[in-house]
Amino acid sequence: MSRAVAVARMQLINKWTYIGWPLTILAASFLMSLAIFALIPVQEGKYGGGSQAPMWYFMVLGIQSMTLVFPFSQGLSISRKAFYLGTLGLFSLIALGMTGLYLVGGAIEGATNGWGVYGFFFKIPWVTDGPWYSTAAFFFVVMMFMFIIGFWFATIFKRWGTTGVLISTVGTGVLLIGLGALSTLWEWWGVIGNWFYVQTPLSISGWTALLCVVLAAGSYSTLRRATP
Secondary structure (H helix, E strand, O other), X not given: OHHHHHHHHHHHHHHHHHHHHHHHHHHHXXXXXXXXXXXOOOOOOEEOOHHHHHHHHHHHXXXXXXXXXXXXXXXXXXXXXXXXXXXXXXXXXXXXXXXXXXXXXXXXXXXXXXXXXXXXXXXXXXXXXXXXXXXXXXXXXXXXXXXXXXXXXHHHHHHHHHHHHHHHHHHHHHHHHHHHHHHHHOOOHHHHHHHHHOOOHHHHHHHHHHHHHXXXXXXXXXXXXXXX
């Protein structure tokens, strides 16, 4: 456990990358969205997609945490397991902190009628319609999902190089196209649409969390054979 904590501290040597940039992206996206909301001359709810910007950056964080710190950790004889647990634990805390900011922002938006301009950045329709813990679970799981994807692709690069990343990316695309073709051939789209229709933010969070566990196991299996 002490080794995992050391890895977390090692990652935080560059606090600007892992903490400063997510907050900067969130603040910049919020201010630009608020300015746009203020310029729209209607007195009804105005919604934008700017709140997702920091979530996409979590994929970048996953890539950087692997490519920048993993070689250094191996030079210090830190085990791959400790590196993985420390990194995953750190970014779980970062995602938790960001989730807290989203919840506080949503509460302020609700109390001020969209910051006084009817603009809603944090209160996303459907996502925030349920109880607070459902909203929190959704934001947290999405951030961790993006992080794990970035981390795994960086791990694949460390294990098999550019060829491995190319094959895995193209393979994922072919798999998705194949699933779409099968859904069309067997007329599954109605069933798929109905399934998504009855889902709630909490249930989607649960399914995504399960997918995160599978991806996390796959990324750790790849990390065990990755070279610095």
